[in-house]
Amino acid sequence: MAIFHSFRKVSALLFTLLFLYSCGGDKKKSNSFSNTYIVPKTETFEVTKQENTQTVSGKVLDDLESYNAETGTYVFSDSADEVEDLEPGKVVLFETHSLRKVTSVRKESGKIIVESEYARLTDYYKDAKISYSAPITWDKSQVSAAKMKIGTPVATMSVPMFGFTNPQNEGEEEQEIESGGDSELHIALERDINGWNVKFELTPEAGGKLNISLTATKGNLCSIKAEGFISSFTSNANIDIQGGETQSASYSNDGMEGEMEVKFAAVGLGSDIAILEIPAEISQTILINGIIPVTLKLKANLKIYPEVAVGSSSQVSMKVKYNSNIGFSYEDGEVTSRGDVTGDSAEQTGDSNTATAGIAGMGVGVEFPRIEISMLGNLIVPYILLDTRTSSYLSTGLLDNRPCHTARCKYEVHVGVSLNFLNIASINNDYKAFENEKNWVAPGSHCND
Structure with missing residues (x-):
């Protein structure tokens, strides 16, 4: 990924935003990546190929009619002479597209x-x-021609392993939406x-912010x-390969500022736990040396952990602000996560109230940004x-008349790493890079007694 010694200019200077959900196969006459890309601000590209390779x-790709990423099947028009003689x-x-080992070619x-x-x-x-360093921006001038896809809603009604969900589809078809040209x-x-x-x-x-409302x-x-x-x-990244083995690799998103305010109110909700995976993504693709695409997908998830019995209610309103440099580095067989979160603060922006005859509480988790x-x-x-x-959370303390009423805001940074593509099959894990929390205790509470 990028600080390039050998510098090749790419013809396209704009990038396309795509809304995607589960690639699987692209059945239309277009490759899996956008036609235009983000050009790195700096990049390094010094390489020696293996012997058994072709380019x-x-x-x-103008002659690529379809590509199925799961099966590895490319369908080209008969004018694609360059692929007819692949061995x-x-x-x-396949420059700007994919890397595969060819098993057969036929007409x-x-x-x-x-x-x-x-x-x-x-x-x-x-x-x-x-290596590369590339700006990821949300300016209107760069996203006005966006192509978008909205996929299938999914939900998991239990707590999965953190970070990896195996949701169940609701069966809706994927939709494609075109943005309105020059409109916002x-x-x-x-x-x-x-x-x-x-x-x-x-x-x-304007100013490079991306607002979210969920x-x-x-x-x-x-x-x-x-x-x-x-x-x-x-977006910054670096890969060092020597003798066909990856010696080091790193990735980070630097200089991201963010804010998230969460409000909820519930009455007699019950105890269903839900993880709702939002069926939409924004993708931006960085092109290294004019040939290697690195794609960033922005997602969001919503997690609901209620325990609000009939006749009870719970509500809270809190806001988190932060500045961050987040990523990972791999070297000498080990991964080190990076979660430099500075200037972070959590504040209660509204009353935290819970009414119940016994014990009741509710938790809401928002994963945003979630970047792949x-x-x-x-x-x-x-x-x-x-x-x-x-x-x-509220415990009325009926037995000893010593109630406990609290509210909490906890925020964590997690980095998931899967390095099989870099020939490091042993690295496939979740790393907690940062965590902090703030607690509020209502007057008269006896939570720690």
């Missing part, structure tokens, strides 16, 4: 079909020093997910609203996320 230029067994870099019904299997970056490069980009999604009505909005504004309601029982923003930031990073279509960082959790 296909990016221009041949099975070769590791092939069928006037098409050229290329079958392939998984390949790692070290299968293609024997030695490499690849405003993404709005409203769906019913497992009994919850979820509304999700993303709006960029609401979830369950009839008259519960209302949750999260509002905030993230700023523009800088992939290279040549291969996942390297499943997530870098800020998880903001707010909660309200």
Whole structure:
């Protein structure tokens, strides 16, 4: 990834925002990445290829009619002469698109079909020093021509392993939305997910902010609203390969400022635990040396942990602000997470009230931003996320008449790392990079007695 010694200019200077959900296969005449890319501000690209490799230029993607990332099947028009002579067994870099090991090439019904299997970056490069530093911004001028997709709503009604969910689909079809040309980009999604009505909005504004509004309601029982923003930031990465082995790798999102305010109110909700994965993503693609795409996908998740019995109620309102430099580094067989969160503060912006005849409470978690990073279509960082959790709890202390009424705001940074594409199969883990919390205790409470 990037501070380039060898500098190649890329023809496209703008990038496209895509709304995607679970790539699987792209059935349209277009590659899996946008036609235009973010150009790194600085980059380094010093490489030596392995012997059993080939390269296909990016221009041949004009003849790519479909690509299935799961099966590795490319379908080209018969004018794609450059791929007709690809040799099975070769590791092939399809510039600006993907890296695969070709298993067969055939002509069928006037098409050229290329079958392939998984390949790692070290299968293609024997030695490499690849790095970049690139701005990720939300300026209107850069997103006005965005293409967007909204996918299938998903929900998990139990607590999964942190960071990795295996939700169940609700069966809705993926939709594609075109932005209004030069008009201001405003993404709005409203769906019913497992009994919850979820509304999700993303709006960029002048100055490089991306505003978020996320609401979830369950009839008259519960209302949750999260509002905030993230700023523009800088994406930095570095890979060092020697003798076909990755010696070091790092990635970080630097200079991101953010704010998140969460408000909720619930009456007799019950005890269902819900993890709602918002079926929308924003993707931005950085192009290294004009040939290697690194894609950042921005996501959001909502987690609800209620225990509000019939006849009880719970509500709270809290806000978190922060500045951050977040990522990871790999060296000498070990991963070190980085979670430099500064200037962070948590404040209670509204009353925390819980009414109950016994014990009741409610917690709401918002994962935003949740950023995924992939290279040549291969996942390297499943997530870098800020998880903001707010909660309200009341124990009336009926037996000893000593009530406890508290509210809490806890925020954590987690980094998920999966380095198989860099030939480091042993690294696939979640790392907590930062955590902090603030507690409020109502007057007259005896929570620690």
